[in-house]
Amino acid sequence: MCSFTLQLKDKLQAKAGNKTTEEACLVKMFKYYDTHALGHIDFKQFYQAMEKLGFQYEESKMQEIFSACDTDQSGSLDYREFVCMFLGEEAATKGHIAPKADNS
Numbered sequence: 001m002c003s004f005t006l007q008l009k010d011k012l013q014a015k016a017g018n019k020t021t022e023e024a025c026l027v028k029m030f031k032y033y034d035t036h037a038l039g040h041i042d043f044k045q046f047y048q049a050m051e052k053l054g055f056q057y058e059e060s061k062m063q064e065i066f067s068a069c070d071t072d073q074s075g076s077l078d079y080r081e082f083v084c085m086f087l088g089e090e091a092a093t094k095g096h097i098a099p100k101a102d103n104s
Contacts, residue, residue, distance in 0.1 A: 004055075004065055011053050012086050022087065030082050040076035 015025055033041050033049045041049070046066050047059070057065070069077055069085040077085070 007055075008053070008086055015053075023083075026083055026086060027079075030079055040074070040078045041082070042076045046077060 012022055012025060015029075020028075029049065030041070031037075033045045035045060043063065043066050047062050050057070050062060050065075055062075066077070067073075069081050071081055071084070072078075
């Protein structure tokens, strides 16, 4: 998983570029893949997100990664778990908060 995490962080940094922060990029990504606006993403949504980022792993490998990130074993990733996946546990507990609901 370590190699995957490093690749994921590199892709996040590239996606964020110098026009936005990593956190803003994470919020945008999370909201985009949280298609039902429930505050979590399921495996199907996670798989689509990782494919969009260029990861072409077998579904079983993606399921293994998803399960490792789903620390509360709820069957979905909440925003905190999503942040942990990209930036690690320390980042998730230091200032990264759940995305605010859209009021649009």
